[in-house]
Every structure is written in C-alpha cells, then in structure tokens.
Amino acid sequence: xxxxxxxxxxxxxxxxxxxxxxxxxxxxxxxxxxxxxxxxxxxxxxxxxxxxxxxxxxxxxxxxxxxxxxxxxxxxxxxxxxxxxxxxxxxxxxxxxxxxxxxxxxxxxxxxxxxxxxxxxxxxxxxxxxxxxxxxxxxxxxxxxxxxxxxxxxxxxxxxxxxxxxxxxxxxxxxxxxxxxxxxxxxxxxxxxxxxxxxxxxxxxxxxxxxxxxxxxxxxxxxxxxxxxxxxxxxxxxxxxxxxxxxxxxx
Amino acid sequence: xxxxxxxxxxxxxxxxxxxxxxxxxxxxxxxxxxxxxxxxxxxxxxxxxxxxxxxxxxxxxxxxxxxxxxxxxxxxxxxxxxxxxxxxxxxxxxxxxxxxxxxxxxxxxxxxxxxxxxxxxxxxxxxxxxxxxxxxxxxxxxxxxxxxxxxxxxxxxxxxxxxxxxxxxxxxxxxxxxxxxxxxxxxxxxxxxxxxxxxxxxxxxxxxxxxxxxxxxxxxxxxxxxxxxxxxxxxxxxxxxxxxxxxxxxxxxxxxxxxxxxxxxxxxxxxxxxxxxxxxxxxxxxxxxxxxxxxxxxxxxxxxxxxxxxxxxxxxxxxxxxxxxxxxxxxxxxxxxxxxxxxxxxxxxxxxxxxxxxxxxxxxxxxxxxxxxxxxxxxxxxxxxxxxxxxxxxxxxxxxxxxxxxxxxxxxx
Ligand SMILES: Nc1ncnc2c1ncn2[C@@H]1O[C@H](COP(=O)(O)OP(=O)(O)OP(=O)(O)O)[C@@H](O)[C@H]1O
Ligand SMILES: [Mg+2]
Numbered sequence: 001x002x003x004x005x006x007x008x009x010x011x012x013x014x015x016x017x018x019x020x021x022x023x024x025x026x027x028x029x030x031x032x033x034x035x036x037x038x039x040x041x042x043x044x045x046x047x048x049x050x051x052x053x054x055x056x057x058x059x060x061x062x063x064x065x066x067x068x069x070x071x072x073x074x075x076x077x078x079x080x081x082x083x084x085x086x087x088x089x090x091x092x093x094x095x096x097x098x099x100x101x102x103x104x105x106x107x108x109x110x111x112x113x114x115x116x117x118x119x120x121x122x123x124x125x126x127x128x129x130x131x132x133x134x135x136x137x138x139x140x141x142x143x144x145x146x147x148x149x150x151x152x153x154x155x156x157x158x159x160x161x162x163x164x165x166x167x168x169x170x171x172x173x174x175x176x177x178x179x180x181x182x183x184x185x186x187x188x189x190x191x192x193x194x195x196x197x198x199x200x201x202x203x204x205x206x207x208x209x210x211x212x213x214x215x216x217x218x219x220x221x222x223x224x225x226x227x228x229x230x231x232x233x234x235x236x237x238x239x240x241x242x243x244x245x246x247x248x249x250x251x
Numbered sequence: 252x253x254x255x256x257x258x259x260x261x262x263x264x265x266x267x268x269x270x271x272x273x274x275x276x277x278x279x280x281x282x283x284x285x286x287x288x289x290x291x292x293x294x295x296x297x298x299x300x301x302x303x304x305x306x307x308x309x310x311x312x313x314x315x316x317x318x319x320x321x322x323x324x325x326x327x328x329x330x331x332x333x334x335x336x337x338x339x340x341x342x343x344x345x346x347x348x349x350x351x352x353x354x355x356x357x358x359x360x361x362x363x364x365x366x367x368x369x370x371x372x373x374x375x376x377x378x379x380x381x382x383x384x385x386x387x388x389x390x391x392x393x394x395x396x397x398x399x400x401x402x403x404x405x406x407x408x409x410x411x412x413x414x415x416x417x418x419x420x421x422x423x424x425x426x427x428x429x430x431x432x433x434x435x436x437x438x439x440x441x442x443x444x445x446x447x448x449x450x451x452x453x454x455x456x457x458x459x460x461x462x463x464x465x466x467x468x469x470x471x472x473x474x475x476x477x478x479x480x481x482x483x484x485x486x487x488x489x490x491x492x493x494x495x496x497x498x499x500x501x502x503x504x505x506x507x508x509x510x511x512x513x514x515x516x517x518x519x520x521x522x523x524x525x526x527x528x529x530x531x532x533x534x535x536x537x538x539x540x541x542x543x544x545x546x547x548x549x550x551x552x553x554x555x556x557x558x559x560x561x562x563x564x565x566x567x568x569x570x571x572x573x574x575x576x577x578x579x580x581x582x583x584x585x586x587x588x589x590x591x592x593x594x595x596x597x598x599x600x601x602x603x604x605x606x607x608x609x610x611x612x613x614x615x616x617x618x619x620x621x622x623x624x625x626x627x628x629x630x631x632x633x634x635x636x637x638x639x640x641x642x643x644x645x646x647x648x649x650x651x652x653x654x655x656x657x658x659x660x661x662x663x664x
Contacts, residue, residue, distance in 0.1 A: 073504075073507075073510045088500060090496045090499040090503060090504075100489075103502065104493070104509075105508035110508055110510040113490065116485060117488060119488065119492055120487065194547060
C-alpha cells in the first residue's frame with residue numbers, strides 16, 4: 001500500500017465535476033508527478049489532500065490514517081507539507097522568520113506557549129533554518145523582508161519552509177512556475193538531493209515537462225477531473241491518450 | 252540587559268528615564284507664567300499618561316501583532332476597576348491584591364469574550380467585541396445595579412455589584428476584613444501600598460517652578476515599566492512571531508501546522524489583562540468605578556491612541572496615549588479669555604477674528620483638534636508618531652552626512 005491512497009474521490013463545484021472518481025496511489029519514497037491541461041483538477045485534488053476542501057465522496061488515506069475531516073494544521077502535523085500554486089509566505093516577516101515558523105510548528109506542535117524567551121535564543125532551530133536556506137541558496141537574503149522578493153525567490157522560500165519540516169509527503173503545485181531557467185534547474189537538483197538524503201515522498205504538479213521528466217518516477221495524467229493513465233515517464237511520453245488530452249486542449 | 256538586545260535595552264532605558272523625570276520634563280514653564288497652563292506635570296494627569304499607556308500597550312499586543320481590531324477593550328478596563336473596588340471594600344486598601352484581582356477578573360472575561368469573538372475575523376470580530384462591551388456596559392449601568400440585599404436591608408449590595416450610574420464607591424460600612432474599616436479620625440481610608448498612601452505627594456520648589464512627586468504616579472509608573480518590558484519580551488518571543496504571522500498570512504500558518512485559534516485567544520487574554528490592570532490602577536489612584544469606563548467611546552479611544560502613536564511599534568501606543576490625554580486635559584482647559592489674552596497685541600478687529608477662528612477647537616472642542624490631528628497623522632504618517640520620529644531622525648542623519656560630504660569635497664573644488 002502506498003503512503004498516500006486516494007480512492008474514488010469526487011468533487012463538484014455547482015454543476016462542474018472538478019474531480020470524478022479519482023484513484024491515486026503514491027508509493028513511499030517516489031516522486032509522483034500529476035500532469036494535465038489547465039483546469040484538469042490538479043490543484044483541486046491537492047486541496048482535498050490537505051484539508052482545504054472536503055471531497056463529496058471517496059476516501060483519502062495517508063500513512064494508514066484518513067485525512068478527511070481533519071484540519072489543515074492537523075494534516076501538516078501528520079507529515080504533509082504543501083507548496084501552493086501562488087506563493088503563500090508570511091510577507092510581513094523576514095526570510096529567517098518565515099523559516100522559523102515551520103521549525104517551531106515541527107518541534108512544538110500546533111500550539112505551544114513558548115514563554116518569553118527571545119526568538120534569537122533558539123540556536124538549534126536557527127541553525128536548521130540557516131542550513132535549509134543555504135541549501136536553496138538564499139542564506140544571503142535571510143534578513144530581507146520577504147514580501148519584497150521576486151516571485152521566484154518567494155517560491156524557493158516557500159519550498160524551503162516545507163522542506164525544513166522534513167515532511168513524509170511533500171506536495172508541490174507548480175513549484176517552478178515563474179522561475180528563471182537556472183533557478184528551475186537548481187530546484188530540480190535540490191529536489192533530487194533532498195529526496196535521496198531524506199527519503200521523502202514527493203507529489204508534484206508541473207506543466208514544465210523538463211522538470212517532470214527529470215524528476216518523476218511515476219506520472220498520472222489528469223484530464224477533466226479524471227485520471228487518464230498512470231505509468232512510468234518512458235511509457236507516458238508516447239502515450240496516445242496523453243497526446244490527445246493535451247492536443248485536445250490546444251485545439 | 253534583562254534578555255533584551257541592545258536596541259530594545261536602550262529603548263527601555265530611555266523610557267525609564269523619561270518616566271522618572273516626567274515631573275520635571277512635563278513642567279517646563281514657571282508657575283504663574285502665561286504658559287503654565289501647558290504644564291502637564293501634575294500627579295493626576297501624569298497618572299493618566301502611564302495608566303492609559305498600559306491600556307494601549309496591551310491593546311497593541313492584540314491589534315499591533317495580530318491585526319485583530321477589538322472594539323470593546325474598555326469592557327476589561329471597567330471590569331478591572333470594579334474588581335479593584337471590591338477588593339478595597341471587602342478586604343482592605345492595599346493596592347497589590349486589588350490589582351491582582353483586576354487582572355484575574357479581566358482575564359476571565361477575556362477568555363469568554365475572546366472565545367466567542369475569535370470565531371470570526373475582520374469586521375465581524377470587531378462588531379462582536381463591541382457587542383460584548385456594550386452588554387458589559389448595560390450590565391454595569393443597570394442590570395447589576397439593582398438592590399441585591401433586599402429592600403429591608405442596607406448592606407453592601409444595596410446598589411448592586413456596580414453601583415449603577417453613580418458608580419461604585421467606598422463607604423464607611425464596607426467590611427474591609429483585613430484592614431481598618433475607618434481611619435483613626437473616622438474617614439474612609441485611601442488606597443495604599445503597604446501604608447504608603449497613593450495620593451501622598453511631596454513638592455519641590457525651585458525658584459518659580461513647582462515640581463510634584465506623587466506616590467501614586469511613581470507606583471503606576473513602575474507598573475507601566477514592567478508592563479512595557481513584558482510587552483517587549485512578548486514582541487521578541489516565538490509567541491509574538493507567531494502572532495505576526497497570523498496577521499501576515501493565517502492560511503499559510505495553518506498549512507504549516509499551527510493552530511491560530513489558541514494563539515489568538517492567548518493574545519486576546521493577555522491584552523485584556525493589560526486593560527484590567529489599567530482599570531485597577533485607575534481605581535487605585537481614585538477609588539471610584541463607573542460604567543462610563545466601559546462605554547464604547549472608551550474602547551474607541553484606545554484604538555485612536557494606538558493608531559496615533561504607531562500600530563505594532565513598541566513605544567507608539569505609549570506616545571499615542573500621552574498625546575491624547577495631554578490634549579484632553581490641556582486643550583480642553585483653554586477658554587476664550589485665555590485666547591484673548593494671547594492675541595491682545597493684535598488690533599481689536601483682527602484679535603476677535605482670530606479668536607473666533609480658533610475658538611471651536613479649544614475647550615469642549617478639543618475633540619475637533621484631536622480629529623484633525625488624527626486625520627493628518629493617518630494620511631501623512633500611516634506609521635503614527637513613531638514614523639514621524641523616524642522620518643525626522645532620518646532627515647537629520649542625511650543632513651549630517653551631506654554636511655560632512657560637502658565639508659570633505661569643498662577643498663577639492
Ligand atoms: N473553489 C472553487 N470553486 C469553484 N470552482 C472551482 C474552485 N476551485 C477550482 N474550481 C474549478 O475546478 C476546475 C479545476 O480547477 P483546478 O484549479 O483544480 O485546475 P488545475 O488542474 O489546477 O489547473 P491549472 O493548471 O490551471 O492550475 C476549474 O474549472 C476551476 O475553475
Ligand atoms: Mg492548479
């Protein structure tokens with residue numbers, strides 16, 4: 001059984017069937033890509049995994065437990081971290097503070113009274129955060145006001161915020177959109193390295209096929225809310241149904 | 252120093268120095284001079300500066316850090332006052348137990364009000380807190396002010412828990428089981444700190460100047476400094492950082508594994524306790540508590556103070572509280588006779604004209620002055636008086652740099 005098991009999930013928005021009978025199994029320690037044309041329901045699927053949306057029917061099991069009915073922070077505490085399609089960071093905080101919040105959440109749980117010791121005195125967490133910033137090449141920006149950074153930097157920061165939590169499952173919604181080519185390649189290398197070093201499982205939504213084929217071990221193609229095929233990258237490349245789905249959209 | 256970094260430490264030192272020397276600093280004009288009415292160094296007003304400073308510091312922990320605008324914080328001020336009064340009536344005149352009860356009672360109120368109000372955010376949160384404060388006002392004004400010990404008895408609860416419109420007062424019949432019921436000469440005792448009367452004061456006459464050092468002021472000032480110090484620590488703590496992240500992006504916080512609710516409630520309760528402490532101090536300085544302390548205008552006032560001084564800054568709320576209380580007490584005292592005496596040097600027609608223009612803004616019209624200043628600050632200095640200070644400092648620094656630059660480049664030319 002996979003780390004993440006999605007069974008017969010349906011989600012409607014009014015008359016629109018955003019997800020129709022979605023089945024998905026993400027095996028432990030793999031990179032599983034979910035691709036598909038715009039509006040296919042990829043983000044909606046992720047929303048159902050992290051507690052942002054509740055599916056109309058179906059089940060979502062993570063690590064042997066159901067995530068349905070749990071709040072987003074409970075699901076995160078179970079070990080799922082998510083990068084959003086539009087960067088979600090703490091814009092009023094510095095880069096370093098952005099990194100420290102997930103560190104505190106990981107160490108102390110969803111609520112803890114920390115007393116009035118200064119944040120500065122949390123040496124261990126600061127080291128962790130700095131190490132992670134170093135890994136994403138952002139250490140020099142640690143005192144920057146995060147709202148003033150470029151979109152690409154915000155994405156990298158958000159990814160670092162998720163990675164520093166050492167999640168069991170990392171969900172990435174188009175992590176390289178808006179990034180320069182060089183940053184995209186760095187991100188690919190980083191994800192590869194992280195995956196090997198920390199044995200985490202990654203589910204990634206991506207339009208950039210270069211990213212998909214460099215990282216993914218399994219690929220699920222979603223179209224109009226339903227999985228068309230699931231296979232290895234080699235088999236997906238020439239798959240007629242996939243071509244149809246993308247060409248159909250382009251036409 | 253005390254776990255503060257250098258910058259915060261020096262801020263605390265500066266504030267401490269200002270507070271200690273306030274009786275001098277606020278009395279710059281000699282007694283009897285025309286400008287003496289601008290002196291603010293009398294105990295009553297100085298006490299109000301620091302007490303409202305505490306109120307605003309606490310309000311800023313909620314509003315400044317989390318962005319949740321409570322429009323009912325005066326409820327806790329009132330609760331604190333009533334609690335302190337009951338402590339004086341039942342147990343004795345020492346201010347410390349009274350302040351302790353003020354904080355406990357306001358904390359209890361804040362838990363209930365916060366628990367309900369925090370189910371909503373934004374304008375709905377504000378409206379909920381306002382509704383609670385108005386309910387508290389109604390309770391204090393009438394519901395809890397009915398004769399509770401029966402029509403035949405003339406006991407403690409003759410006027411209910413709150414005393415209604417006239418407020419809760421000390422009487423000679425109060426039991427005060429741990430202290431004296433009456434003073435040696437048969438009067439109602441006054442609040443003390445282990446025997447040191449809060450209203451006692453010594454005067455220092457230096458030439459034309461008269462400086463007053465009041466026990467009540469210095470006691471309140473010490474409490475304010477402790478409250479200020481704790482607020483700095485809260486701002487710099489992980490807790491403060493989480494509160495700021497709630498203001499910044501609550502959604503990200505929940506997907507990062509933290510539950511904003513209990514953090515918000517903790518902030519709400521802490522800030523309510525600051526308000527309760529301020530209310531208790533008000534009763535300790537002047538043993539009387541009335542329902543008007545809970546009226547919505549009092550809740551609005553602390554919002555103005557915080558915004559005027561600088562939301563989310565450490566010292567801003569204290570400055571804002573000082574500025575507003577200064578205007579309330581000084582500008583409101585100027586009358587048309589005083590205006591005429593100022594402009595007497597002008598020809599008669601012009602004098603009358605100028606006085607007529609200024610007149611609406613003084614005396615009872617001080618609210619008009621406050622409104623204009625408030626608008627100007629919000630429009631031109633959204634960061635409040637603190638931002639104004641920073642801009643001035645930056646201006647001076649730039650000027651200095653330019654001076655040194657031109658000084659070094661001039662010889663070359
Ligand atoms: N909260 C919502 N309410 C109503 N409709 C929604 C909502 N969220 C998504 N949809 C609709 O559901 C469909 C799937 O959207 P979704 O965002 O999941 O697509 P996607 O595959 O992520 O597309 P993209 O590649 O553009 O990000 C779209 O038609 C979208 O308009
Ligand atoms: Mg999407």
